[in-house]
Amino acid sequence: MKKPKYPYRIAILLLILTVPPIGATQLGWYLHDQQTGFDYGMIVGTFSVIYAAWLMYEKNWREEDDD
Template sequence: MKRPKYPYRIAIIMLLLTAVPIGATQLGWHLYGKQVGFDYGMIAGTFAVILAGYLMYEKGWRNEDEDED
């Protein structure tokens, strides 16, 4: 599978690192209460950081200079 262009990769990583933890926190808070929502946000944030690190370092998404169109 071909990698997205560099600006799209950065946007995907930013969305992953912000929307996932915030969304999990809000959903958990609404459904189960304040403490459970906070816990859900922390767990989702941990997985989001792991996935972003994998994409950036193992898949090479942080390298801009390899893009040749």
């Protein structure tokens, strides 16, 4: 699979690192209570950082295109 262009890769990483943790925090807060929402956000945030790091370092998304 071909890598997306560099600006798209940065936007994808930004979305991976912000949307799931914020969404998990909001859902946990709404469905349960404040502390559970923070816990859900921290758990999902940890997995989001691991996935973003994998994309950056194993798939070489941190390097700009040589076009």
